[in-house]
Amino acid sequence: MKSQKDTKEGLTASRRSYEDACGAAHALDLVGERWALLVMRELMLGPKRFSDLRADLPGISANVLTQRLEGLEAAGVLIRRKLPPPASVHVYELTPWGYESEPIFQALGRWAARSPQHDPSLPLSAVSLFLSFRTMLDPHRTEGLDARIGFRIGAETVLAHLAGSRIEVGRAALDQADVVFTGTAPAIAAAVYGGQPLGILTAQGALSLEGDRALAERFVTLFPLPPKIERTA
Amino acid sequence: MKSQKDTKEGLTASRRSYEDACGAAHALDLVGERWALLVMRELMLGPKRFSDLRADLPGISANVLTQRLEGLEAAGVLIRRKLPPPASVHVYELTPWGYESEPIFQALGRWAARSPQHDPSLPLSAVSLFLSFRTMLDPHRTEGLDARIGFRIGAETVLAHLAGSRIEVGRAALDQADVVFTGTAPAIAAAVYGGQPLGILTAQGALSLEGDRALAERFVTLFPLPPKIERTA
DNA sequence: CGGCATCCGGGAAGATACTG
DNA sequence: CAGTATCTTCCCGGATGCCG
Numbered sequence: 001m002k003s004q005k006d007t008k009e010g011l012t013a014s015r016r017s018y019e020d021a022c023g024a025a026h027a028l029d030l031v032g033e034r035w036a037l038l039v040m041r042e043l044m045l046g047p048k049r050f051s052d053l054r055a056d057l058p059g060i061s062a063n064v065l066t067q068r069l070e071g072l073e074a075a076g077v078l079i080r081r082k083l084p085p086p087a088s089v090h091v092y093e094l095t096p097w098g099y100e101s102e103p104i105f106q107a108l109g110r111w112a113a114r115s116p117q118h119d120p121s122l123p124l125s126a127v128s129l130f131l132s133f134r135t136m137l138d139p140h141r142t143e144g145l146d147a148r149i150g151f152r153i154g155a156e157t158v159l160a161h162l163a164g165s166r167i168e169v170g171r172a173a174l175d176q177a178d179v180v181f182t183g184t185a186p187a188i189a190a191a192v193y194g195g196q197p198l199g200i201l202t203a204q205g206a207l208s209l210e211g212d213r214a215l216a217e218r219f220v221t222l223f224p225l226p227p228k229i230e231r232t233a
Numbered sequence: 234m235k236s237q238k239d240t241k242e243g244l245t246a247s248r249r250s251y252e253d254a255c256g257a258a259h260a261l262d263l264v265g266e267r268w269a270l271l272v273m274r275e276l277m278l279g280p281k282r283f284s285d286l287r288a289d290l291p292g293i294s295a296n297v298l299t300q301r302l303e304g305l306e307a308a309g310v311l312i313r314r315k316l317p318p319p320a321s322v323h324v325y326e327l328t329p330w331g332y333e334s335e336p337i338f339q340a341l342g343r344w345a346a347r348s349p350q351h352d353p354s355l356p357l358s359a360v361s362l363f364l365s366f367r368t369m370l371d372p373h374r375t376e377g378l379d380a381r382i383g384f385r386i387g388a389e390t391v392l393a394h395l396a397g398s399r400i401e402v403g404r405a406a407l408d409q410a411d412v413v414f415t416g417t418a419p420a421i422a423a424a425v426y427g428g429q430p431l432g433i434l435t436a437q438g439a440l441s442l443e444g445d446r447a448l449a450e451r452f453v454t455l456f457p458l459p460p461k462i463e464r465t466a
Numbered sequence: 467c468g469g470c471a472t473c474c475g476g477g478a479a480g481a482t483a484c485t486g
Numbered sequence: 487c488a489g490t491a492t493c494t495t496c497c498c499g500g501a502t503g504c505c506g
Contacts, residue, residue: 016267016479016480016485016496016497017260017354019291019292019353019356020271020355020356020357020416021353021354021355021356021357021359021361021362021419021422022342022343022357022358022361022364022365023269023341023343023344023345023346023351023365023368024270024271024274024337024338024341024342024345024346024364025271025274025361025362026345026347026350026351026352027341027344027345028270028271028341029346030348030350032265032267032270033497033498034249034265034497034498035498036256037257037261037265038251038253038255038257041255041257041258043281044443049468050468050469050470052469059251059252059499060499061498061499061501062469062470062500063470063471063472063498063499064497064498064499065469065498066469066470066471067497067498069405075348075350076348076349076350076462080249083375085315090468090469092479096462097344097347097348097462100344101344103340103343104257104337104340104341104344105340105346106335106340107339107340108256108260108261108337108340109255109256109257109260110256111256111260111334111336111337112256112257112259112260113256114330114333114504115259115260115308115309115330116309117259117308117309118256118259119254119259120254121254122252122253122254123252123253123254124253124254124255125253125255128253128254128255128258130259131255131257132255132256135256140482159350175406175463185236186254189254195252209297214320228245229309229329229330230236249477249498249499250477266478266479267478267479268479271494282487282488283487283488283489284487284488284489287488292480294479294480294481295478295481295483295488295489295490296480296481296489296490297478297479298489299488299489299490300478300479322487322488323487323488356471384483
């Protein structure tokens with residue numbers, strides 16, 4: 001039985017499957033293993049390198065990350081690609097279908113936000129923060145708003161464009177930003193979700209502003225959290 | 234260290250966590266273990282007994298089911314309850330918050346439906362079938378429709394009420410049904426999603442109709458599948 | 467240095483048998 | 487019927503080491 005390595009011809013036939021025609025069950029066959037969805041989450045704003053993924057997913061080990069990347073590539077969720085010269089490094093990038101998985105993260109996040117056990121003081125990656133903006137924006141609160149909010153988190157710059165009760169978020173230069181937040185992802189999250197006053201030194205590190213401060217003050221009110229569930233005694 | 238069983242005071246503190254403030258990550262801490270989401274799926278149409286869950290989740294073993302039920306109860310997703318006499322049996326029932334997880338299944342199912350590897354010929358539970366109706370209904374195809382479709386799958390009877398481009402699905406008596414499908418869940422799925430003609434004996438078993446046959450013919454056209462992704466060579 | 471293979475310990479999942 | 491006990495198998499996570 002199983003005389004040789006059965007991971008031979010890329011078939012991955014040995015992987016445990018639920019053997020269930022239900023779409024959700026098949027999704028779990030594809031991305032239900034530990035870390036798989038979080039790897040995808042980290043790629044939702046664009047390609048990343050192996051070491052970036054490791055850095056942004058504290059706790060994942062190199063061999064598990066390798067396995068997940070292989071599995072997700074075999075599933076058609078992402079591709080491994082070599083950037084053209086002069087960069088010439090390998091990056092992992094979601095396929096168009098991989099990008100279509102965002103509603104999964106939104107549904108999971110919206111649901112878990114009501115959990116009484118949710119601890120917002122844990123570490124938070126930059127990608128998580130920006131995806132949460134797409135998820136939690138309250139369209140009713142953006143009346144007549146057309147603004148560009150920039151974010152600088154470490155070496156990464158991201159622009160959020162609010163217009164017509166919608167928000168677009170993506171990596172971009174910050175030239176056109178009306179206001180720019182600079183700080184760590186947890187510090188920005190504390191301002192948006194924790195009601196932490198702007199420009200205060202928090203335990204999550206400093207948060208600084210350049211530009212239209214009134215716009216920043218309004219921005220942090222656009223993402224209301226759902227009420228926690230009451231204890232089911 | 235760990236002198237005694239550390240699963241003592243219901244804390245379950247030993248469970249692996251992603252230690253991530255992201256809502257989706259916390260959701261995976263709660264329901265990311267193998268089988269957890271499928272157990273929840275099976276309860277989405279109402280409470281079930283332990284042995285019903287085992288029967289509807291072929292492949293799960295008794296001890297894993299026990300662990301998941303304990304974990305989900307500790308998380309506040311479901312409760313274990315004793316039906317009043319004369320039934321006096323234990324059932325597991327989602328909490329109101331547990332029922333709110335349905336968008337997760339819809340997002341997972343919609344996304345995985347486009348997977349090239351999805352095999353619709355696998356076994357399918359009755360609950361999966363009815364949840365798929367809620368997920369896949371095309372509101373544009375229900376113009377001027379107000380109809381009650383009944384389903385009899387084994388001992389279970391379920392009524393789907395189509396009205397105003399919406400569908401409600403739940404366990405109910407079939408007295409008011411305009412048409413009733415009787416058969417196995419895979420047989421009904423073959424008619425709705427596989428384009429299998431009605432009233433034909435298929436490999437999935439017989440499917441029989443009572444009532445408004447024309448309505449049944451229309452019903453099976455209301456749930457279009459999304460196009461499969463093209464191979465990313 | 468980035469990416470991946472290998473080895474190992476611990477723990478979760480799976481199968482089977484057994485008990486109240 | 488509703489689980490528990492036990493055993494085996496496999497996955498996860500950490501460390502090390504190879505190789506471009």
